[in-house]
Amino acid sequence: MVTMTWLHGLRFDPISPLLSSGHPAVRFWAARELPPPPSGPAAGPAGTLEAALWDLPIPRRILRRQAADGSWTYPGRRPRARTDYDLLETYRQLGFLVEMFGLTHRHPALAAAADYVLSRQSAEGDLRGIYGNQVSPNYTAALIGLLSKAGYSGDPRVERAFSWLEASRQDDGGWALPFRTRGRNLDALDDQRTISGDPARPFSHLITGVVLRAYAAHPRHRAGASAQHAAALLAGRFFEPDAYPDKGRVSDWTEFSFPFWMTDLVSALDAISVISPNLQSEKTDRARDWLSAHQEPSGLFTGHLLRDRFHDLQLWFSLAVCRVFARMPSPGAPPAA
Template identity: 80%
Template structure:
């Protein structure tokens, strides 16, 4: 496996033998397409055999008639649309883990619910109240792009907004943070206009780049190329804003991707700029290789969710990164 140079152990064998049907499907599709008679993982949606797995059925049973999912926890901020946040979370499971796309009526209903939150400017608003959120706009648009909505004019309008909302340095940041505001500004009914002269946030930029990586046209844009390089230069450093102000935040992981960490960043960068290497991306790969078990899987700080096979999913994500960033 010369394409996985830098890893001490084979990570694909445990993914194939895990017994997890979705993990095994993506491992075959991504790493053994010829032997399985399947197209490469980037070629399109999977077969519908994943769409009827028990975890998918459990998620879909809880979908509301309007296409959303009801947030299960406390709702401390009256201005926050918590059901939109929960819908984002559930769409991550459905799209990233089980490959559900727009022909599925549940996905179509969820997409309409999400896009109903689009403003006239093109961003998606609600999770931060009336404040602008390039990170959640991009996160939601990225999932819809993966699910087959890349040519939807509403998605294109969101990307136009993202292009126009960049900082002067080429990255993205929360407008309220560029004005020195704290999170109590989320309850401010007036939308805060950002200061584009302030530096980019790698937390926000990493999430935005995931949307660009998911879109077949926008991943090749000059802005995405530049932002990928900016993001890589920030590896292992604290963000300039307080939301991810610890260097250790780079090594706290989740899947589906949520915040910006080493693997989510490398995943987007390796799609947007294939073959890009730097001292910091090499350092990140060496860090990940050092956290591989003899079994081939990776042991890191994984932020928990309801799926007890998170190590398998994370190891699949790391393997994809190593496969793209070939020596």
């Protein structure tokens, strides 16, 4: 049972503005996942996913652009011949549909998209194409995580992808891009050869944070030793530059998007709070303090928000922060019951 102890240390009530927002999907998830506010509007019945969310204008608009094969067509330039841009765009649109509007395998459009995504699975088990012939633990996990949330956690193709992820870890227990561990730059995406990695090199927190989102989404793999160990590794990197060039700035930790894309404080804490909710350290406390300090008098949280496609990113970001705070104990407090 979620208690209200997570509100300790926050200056303002963050739940009421979510429940009274103009976004029906935000109201739905806040009513379903967060405890009643200490004051302000009552949550009211959340209803079912299908009735409350699937027929809203935004998912309907997204689904109108879905191709017959279940994919979405990438709208921009395609500078790299070996990059599967339509798979990248399909990942983007699945993020909106699954994370914001809760589409599952029961929706025929989601089922078609899942078949398209899984048709890109290699013989080894990874999902290949966004990085050309190079393997990609991050995009493999990102796609598999969305499918797990959508009801495909028992699909044998999803299990094959997790087996590949298990086998592709670095020696330290995290994940990294294989071509980066060999000192290669993005020109490797044009290489016809698949570059094998050096497992002795350190993990990348960018890649590990994305992979952990897949583990958090899977009801069995989130409890495994690999996920628990990698969660502790990731938490130990907060506010540090990555070991590789892709996220080499400390400020990258505080650049946020929703649906989650890269690894930032909130996306990392979101996965950690599912995998290991009682994990607490100086760095996780510092992360919570940073977020608490960025709460506005309205109750919503703010920061450097990226990818504001639907012009309501602050609501989704604030909902994501509340989910984290509700799962993890406050610094110095006993674990939630």
